[in-house]
Amino acid sequence: GAGVSQSPSNKVTEKGKDVELRCDPISGHTALYWYRQRLGQGLEFLIYFQGNSAPDKSGLPSDRFSAERTGESVSTLTIQRTQQEDSAVYLCASSLDSVAYEQYFGPGTRLTVT
Amino acid sequence: QKEVEQNSGPLSVPEGAIASLNCTYSDRGSQSFFWYRQYSGKSPELIMFIYSNGDKEDGRFTAQLNKASQYVSLLIRDSQPSDSATYLCAGRGSNYKLTFGKGTLLTVNP
Numbered sequence: 001g002a003g004v005s006q007s008p009s010n011k012v013t014e015k016g017k018d019v020e021l022r023c024d025p026i027s028g029h030t031a032l033y034w035y036r037q038r039l040g041q042g043l044e045f046l047i048y049f050q051g052n053s054a055p056d057k058s059g060l061p062s063d064r065f066s067a068e069r070t071g072e073s074v075s076t077l078t079i080q081r082t083q084q085e086d087s088a089v090y091l092c093a094s095s096l097d098s099v100a101y102e103q104y105f106g107p108g109t110r111l112t113v114t
Numbered sequence: 115q116k117e118v119e120q121n122s123g124p125l126s127v128p129e130g131a132i133a134s135l136n137c138t139y140s141d142r143g144s145q146s147f148f149w150y151r152q153y154s155g156k157s158p159e160l161i162m163f164i165y166s167n168g169d170k171e172d173g174r175f176t177a178q179l180n181k182a183s184q185y186v187s188l189l190i191r192d193s194q195p196s197d198s199a200t201y202l203c204a205g206r207g208s209n210y211k212l213t214f215g216k217g218t219l220l221t222v223n224p
Contacts, residue, residue: 041216042202042214043158056211101146107157
């Protein structure tokens with residue numbers, strides 16, 4: 001079956017511009033996570049959606065970051081007024097529910113802010 | 115601050131040897147632990163998870179958890195060049211969020 005998909009795979013943007021990253025989770029997965037991975041670093045939690053519950057936004061680094069998810073489908077992560085320190089790979093993962101142990105990761109979006 | 119610490123490596127082992135990857139965590143509320151493998155330029159994939167003290171074996175992989183020492187390890191027996199990757203350790207608490215370490219780069223030399 002189809003895995004988690006993300007788009008675009010690569011995005012180069014100028015400092016100060018807004019970007020929108022998209023994640024399509026595995027069908028039927030109610031939990032969706034966004035992570036950021038800077039070069040040579042581990043994964044940094046950003047935000048978590050579980051069904052229709054209020055999202056856990058505790059990992060968002062600043063108010064320039066926001067994310068939405070419609071029901072149990074697509075999620076978008078928006079970064080406003082991008083800065084060079086936002087350059088990273090943004091990874092999306094989904095799991096059957098919040099209890100399920102396995103999170104399935106998408107291929108990521110590599111964001112470069114020039 | 116909840117932290118997961120790993121030796122960044124690189125850890126280099128000869129083919130056929132046992133690779134030992136270690137991880138410590140600071141949050142005693144962490145209930146389960148995960149080992150992910152990440153090939154260069156690829157996304158992480160789950161190798162194993164463990165939530166009980168002791169050992170858990172799956173093929174060539176053994177995860178070990180010692181909650182008293184706040185220590186998790188992953189042993190890879192009969193290491194193969196295809197095992198060369200970065201191994202990420204993660205802990206999960208009651209809030210279901212994963213806290214990742216920075217990863218250990220493993221190189222298996224033919």
